[in-house]
Amino acid sequence: MNRLLADLRIVELSAFVAAPLGGMTMAQMGAEVIRIDPIGGGIDFNRWPVAPSGASLYWAGLNKAKRSVALALDKPEGRELARAIATAPGPGCGIVLTNLPPLPGLDYASLKTARDDVILLRLTGNRDGSAAVDYTVNAASGFPLVTGHGGGQPVNHVLPAWDIAAGLYLATALLAAERHRSRTGAGQEVTAALSDVMLAAVGHLGYVGDVQINGHARPAIGNDLYGSFGRDFATADGRRIMIIALTPRQWRGLGRATGLAEKFTMIGTIMEVDLETETGRFEARNAIAALLAPWCAARSLDEIGEAFAGTGVLWGRFQDFVGLVTQDPRCSTTNPLFAEVEQPGIGSYLMPGLPLDFGAAPRQPTRPAPLLGEHTDQVLSEVLGLASTEIGRLHDIGVAAGPTRP
């Protein structure tokens, strides 16, 4: 959290990862982010992982520091209120972020009628508006067939990487569009498709060119690095580590730290490759690994850590989520990224803030996610100026709802 964007208000109509992450990134830079959900919660309100209470740790994680408004979005009156909140006046207001199909009255044309300079950022599955989610986009990306050891069995990533990228593209786009509006007075609709986010990444990384120019695609090679040296190894105490030599400096450090430099030189001779180049190390990777595997297998993780300390060797240990949370000091309050925060309905646990440190905007305390509908009345009063009698009426007729304990 910081206060860098404290003059912005963003209204979010969202679910799952992408738009919620984009909005939360703005909230963590101080923007007022109002997430409007249907009464009872959106389609992501119960998403796993969940706490014993049934409250979603996932929903809490992706909606920190936002305000929550619950409205009957299936009724015209609920949608009119949502549009009024989204298009309320104010120089930093009138910005809407969504990854849901547009509801009547909440499409760009309707929003623009209510506020001419509105900015709408809209993520779709495919460019033609058809549905796609991280799982289907990933299936089409080519990556699952080169993850793991191949053989035609796709291996999906577990990290929703395309959603995360899309959410951060939306955050970038939001600031670019707001910059344009502050200079010209003009709003706009900005659209992105999750499948285009995937296609752009595949192209940027060279894999489209690889097929078109070279006529082939990279193979599945387990945990090996493609085009350089990197592989996972087992240690004497049953752990696994990743050892990498991308640069000549890292490669020489590895030879020195393991005492294998001379044997590595002989491998270069035997395999007729230049191990000072990435290509050479990739071509000789099995021979290199044949030396490194017994070296690692004869040593515990701690012994390897000592041998590599200060040598410039690039390596890392594998750990599971339990190890990450309970044993990695980076995942604790010794890291300013984290704070122990009480999340209503769940309990107190480590919450990450924004993974960016701004010299000119000091970190503020991390704020938990709201209860669903926690700010309905406040927002109807503060943003729309509704009287408490009118707000009461909206509750009575089922158009607005207050906080729901998860």
Next chain:
Amino acid sequence: MNRLLADLRIVELSAFVAAPLGGMTMAQMGAEVIRIDPIGGGIDFNRWPVAPSGASLYWAGLNKAKRSVALALDKPEGRELARAIATAPGPGCGIVLTNLPPLPGLDYASLKTARDDVILLRLTGNRDGSAAVDYTVNAASGFPLVTGHGGGQPVNHVLPAWDIAAGLYLATALLAAERHRSRTGAGQEVTAALSDVMLAAVGHLGYVGDVQINGHARPAIGNDLYGSFGRDFATADGRRIMIIALTPRQWRGLGRATGLAEKFTMIGTIMEVDLETETGRFEARNAIAALLAPWCAARSLDEIGEAFAGTGVLWGRFQDFVGLVTQDPRCSTTNPLFAEVEQPGIGSYLMPGLPLDFGAAPRQPTRPAPLLGEHTDQVLSEVLGLASTEIGRLHDIGVAAGPTRP
């Protein structure tokens, strides 16, 4: 490409994915992005995949639409020129983006001495400045041990997902810091650690809370969705597809499209779960899959596509990179994301532009990556006002270099 940020100039000292992607995102929104590399190229200049000429498709992919300057960054005079370019006057200038260890004279204090309102965005491996790359950060993330079928064998993702997220966080941070400067006149240093980007995502997705609140971590479950229904299936013609039912609507659509609705209901009864809930579908996933697997195995991919068309079923086909490039219409010039572009030293192939469509800033033609050093003389002349005799001297003494054919 568009022209939204045409008044900004960003100087990039970078390698690999994160900072280059952040800078390229700015370039694709019209900013002038000058990547300064050592003469002969940085540590990523030959990164795979490469073309038959040896030129890197990866480097070309991540540096599109930039200007390239080659200077002897190992010499004080080369670093002085880099600092002068980075801190040259102009309201949209004085923005530096880096993911390399700071060189003498190019750290924040030195840049600020040359231009008080400079903005430096700096990505490190770990927060303490120690080295970490996507491979080591991923090993620590917990994800490789829940990717695939588990059993203690980590499976690395092939997509450099943490680097991509970090690059897009940098893009967001750049615009937030520039917004602050345009309002207050103050520059700043913004830092981010790749490991914090990972830790934030693990926390945001609920996995830190899962360990702390529930005392356990999610297991490895192959390609199954965690907490809902989703799995991959084989078709009669040897393809694989992903079928997902996240929402009640998708679940009911699946029952209707396959004709299995009645049997699904019986599964709910037998398994004593409510299949209208995500948790119920997750708990009964093997029974659901036992019905779906023979249904898919009896049909070709095309037949399944016809059966699912217009039903609201969420599904996708797996394809490899060759299939993506040669058979998926989204990866072609029928998609405005792509253009066929001639990349010097490589040839003509499909290049993606920015996966964002701005209503107020129409797409401009996609521009290829520069040759290394292609703009050295132009930048020294235009930005620093050096005379051609002085530029000639810099070449003669090996401080500046012109275009290098890859």
